[in-house]
Amino acid sequence: MTSRPHGPHTPHPRYVGRRALLTRTAAASLLAVPALGALTSCASGGSSGGTKDVGRVEPTADNPLGAHPDGDLEVVIFDGGFGDQYALDAEKLYEQRFGSVTHVKTQEIQSRLQPRMVKGDPPDVVDNSGAEAMDIAALIRNDQVHDLTELLDAPSLDDPDVTVRETLQPGTVEMGQFGTQAVYRLNYAYHVYGQWYSRTALDRLDAEYPRTWDEMIAVCEKAKRAGMAGWTYAGMYPYYFNFTLYPFIAKIGGADVLRAIDNLEPNAWRHEAVRAAFEAYHELTARGYVLEGSSGLSHEESQDEWCAGRALFHPNGSWVENEAARNTPADFDMAVGPPTSLDASDAMPFETIWAAPGEPFFVPADAANVAGGMEFLRIMLGRESARNFTRLVSSLTCVRDSVDGMDLPPGLTSANEVLAAAGENLITVRLPDWYRQLNNEEIGGAIAAMMAGDIDPGEAITRCQRAADAAAADDSLQHFEHI
Structure with a gap:
């Protein structure tokens, strides 16, 4: 990643124009978000009388790891x-x-x-x-x-x-x-995260995929007039919003903003790129573009609402095509786009996406x-x-070029095209697996409260930074940094 020209909390003048246009109104109160529950620390490793080790054999060309031929x-x-x-x-x-x-x-x-x-x-x-x-x-x-x-x-x-x-x-x-x-x-799986949508739904609105936030607002307004929400999401698992929010932050301020967040650096969440992203997303709620009741939906329920045509966009990963297959209309024409950019002054191009292997x-x-x-x-x-x-x-899988020549379904075809268009503009976020509870519960909970209209972006940022600082000071956690 390139070096960061501005500190993680230093305002940059390019964010002010678009940010000043954002309006906020009160929305429905936050529904309770069930905690996922983090794993408690396990006992120390080392053999303690478990199943007998089957051992290894001498490695060969056909068996380079020396797996035992009779090993169950x-x-x-x-x-x-x-x-x-x-x-x-x-x-x-x-x-x-x-x-x-x-x-x-x-x-x-x-x-x-x-x-x-x-x-x-x-x-x-x-x-x-x-x-x-x-x-x-x-x-x-x-x-x-x-x-x-x-x-x-x-x-x-x-x-x-x-x-x-x-x-x-x-x-x-x-x-x-x-x-x-x-x-x-x-x-093993290679996930492409982004704004998933139906090409058919966009066509019916006579709309193009939004490349800037002004265009996003215009598309959502068009959907609202047609009786359709702009967005829905898995409110029971609010970290789904991070699938688009994290790369959106990186687009606005550069990849090193996310690197600072991953590293639990002081004031990382107070970077102006974070504030601009939070205020843009809060605008979706403020203008009534989020499907009512989304804050209480599971991932499957929100996908069902989306597939039923009650919302235009869903923040998700490329597993959604298979997971939602049973309720996806034949003419849905599923697709994914990069997270919509803020404006032309963004640090990274529109094509930037979060793509990374999952299913560990x-x-x-x-x-x-x-x-x-x-x-x-x-x-x-x-x-x-x-x-x-x-x-x-x-x-997709983590095996490079393994889909060459395959006839792929619409969503996966789109994901493969988006991945190719991104080139080297790929975002990798480590917070979800380095600090699972922090990402899923504290950060996710703050974003859920903001998207439900219970708190404003400033309070959401305060909660995120407070939780990150607590994790950084917690000696019971193993801390990691990008190498």
Whole structure:
């Protein structure tokens, strides 16, 4: 990232013009936002009498990680928007050369696996996703996660002259690092975050996708006159708004504004780019462009409202096409656009997006079959498994160029085009996984209160900075910085 010419709290004159135009009115009171609950600290890692280690064999060209040929494997998959068929198919490939696989699917990752992690008897591979995902930072702090560097440096499944690392999309390795060169997790899906919409709905309004905030207001006003809300969102999980709000902040003030926020730097949330972004988003509420009741909706409920044509935009990630498929009209023509820019004075171009790998997998340090767990991930990173994942769940993977030549559905086609248009203008945000509770509850809660009209942008910023300062001063948290 480039160096920041202005401090994280220094006003810049270019924000004043657009910001001065924003008007605010009172809106409905905030509905209670259920807490997601952060994982409590786990016990220290290290074997404590769990399943017997199956060991390794001498590595070969076909088995570079030395996975035991008779080594059984236990794989736990989060049963969410991606389902689990992609994992079942990869497990069949594993069983062709190694032992049998015990497959578990669940949405209760934390409650089912935390006791096993503490006991030292974890599964061999964990898809650590969903609202009950375990706090990976806490697990790393307690030496409960295996370093995947040897997997990344191993020959790839399809070409022995190319390492696994060399097959990955930008940001994949970095998202697995937590302040060190070690890589503790593999984020398999490649998410494109942005303003998801229906091309059909825009066409019916005779409107173009808004590139500036003035254009956004005009489109939302047009939708309102047609009896349609401009936006809806998952108010029960308000961090969904961050999928567009974070890259919006970066567009306005530069990527280093988000870097300062990630690093918990003093006054990072008081940067004028943050204030400009918060005031723009608050304008959506002030003008009545947010679907009534959104603050109490789950992610699925808000997606259903959006697919039913009651709202134009939904802040989301590229998993939404698969997750909302059952209620998506055949003529919906789903698409995603970059977060709308503030104005022409933004520090980064309109095409800038937040795109990063998600759906995190890790191999527990105390797993009975560590080598087998890594070999399973190597299989998933092969072209056959990657293309199968995309075919099944309408999502890109972290495997570079794996969708070349594939016939993709509308939303994924759009996501791939937006990703290509962004080029190097990609934003990576680490706050959600470095400080899960801070991002999801404190920051998310402040944004939820602002979007419900319960507080103004100034108070939301104060709450965000206060929460970030508390996290920075909390010695019980492991703190990270960009390397």
